[in-house]
Amino acid sequence: VKKIALLTGGGDCPGLNAVIRAVTRTAIMKYGYEVIGYKFGYRGLYNNETIPLTLETVSGILHRGGTILYSSNKDNLFDYAVEEDGKIVKKDVSDVAIENLKKEGVDVLVVIGGDGTLTSARDFARKGVNVIGVPKTIDNDLAATDLTFGFYSAVDVATEALDRLHTTAESHQRVMILEVMGRNAGWIALHAGIAGSADVILIPEIPYDINRIVQKIKERARMGKFFTNIVIAEGARPKDGEVVVSKIVEDSPDPVRLGGIGNKLARELEQLIDTHEIRSTVLGHTQRGGNTSTYDRILSTRFGVAAVELINEGKFGNMVCLKGDTISYENLEKVIGHIKTVDPNGHLVQVAKSIGISFGE
Ligand code: F6P
Secondary structure, three states: OOEEEEEEOOOOOOOHHHHHHHHHHHHHHHOOOEEEEEOOHHHHHHHOOEEEOOOOOOOOOOOEOOOOOOOOOOOOOOOEEEEEOOEEEEEOOHHHHHHHHHHHOOOEEEEEEOHHHHHHHHHHHHOOOOEEEEEEOOOOOEOOOOOOEOHHHHHHHHHHHHHHHHHHHHHHOOEEEEEEOOOOOOHHHHHHHHHOOOOEEEOOOOOEOHHHHHHHHHHHHHOOOOOEEEEEEOOOOEOOOOOOOOOOOOOOOOOOOOOOHHHHHHHHHHHHOOOOOEEEEEOHHHHOOOEOOHHHHHHHHHHHHHHHHHHHHOOOOEEEEEEOOEEEEEEHHHHOOOEOOOOOOOHHHHHHHHOOOEOOO
């Protein structure tokens, strides 16, 4: 191996720059490889938009969220929108990408992304490209790894938001609802809810009954606590009745991303409670921006170094992952499409229940 290339695909996430830095530094300093980056994810690979990655270009980026390589969403080169005779048609343009890699003299492609981006990585591996995957998402919903980088940074932001809502809720004796991200998994809500002392945690894995939430608010009032903090995952849904947001549909205008379920819950609670004012906050993309948490800086650095070690050992077609406290790897064929959600009977849910947090069951 002489030359490696990196790209970042899908939604951004704190820790991407830390991975880029760790891969680049290890590749150059330990193994003497040349490193380049493709800009804008797979789109840049198709358009051959490269930038050199050197010790200088990756200097000072460890803590910074976002990605110096930029990203693009849903750019699947195996089903890519191109213009032909004035019309937009979908085509498999993966051979153009493979040709570009050859022209650049790239021996290995390191792909940093979530499920969608890694699915294409697997498909390139199937076509004989030397690929290494690095798992990324704030949602922490990839089954092959115990943790994805970015998750704890998002949890930190959500926890801080709950801390801030706590004092204002108490002052005004209000019910505060905080909607957090997580797609179809409740990891961010569960962790932030415990860390930020929420009274109610609502997650997709445990459909809620609004009457139980009302009960909790009243119970707290009887105990002299005239405020309640609720954290709700964007994918959460009620037990019965209309499913507001049961799944995130990739290609439709997405109510989740516009802040759906938290505001709906607020409106419904308002009909059922006249003792408290209710306010709703949608945390949105603040969870993905800003600086990377210390935990994620370390995990990203471990993943980046491990990716280059796999390259050095010639173990292509794999994704680095965390198992317990050990960095390991898994074949890309096995990691795709396996989403990890919260176990409703799992330890953390039990811990939350033990300390009196309601899941609205
Ligand atoms: O997968 C990460 C994530 O931030 C989800 O939590 C959220 O549902 C989605 O991406 C938002 O996507 P976009 O940035 O395209 O609005």
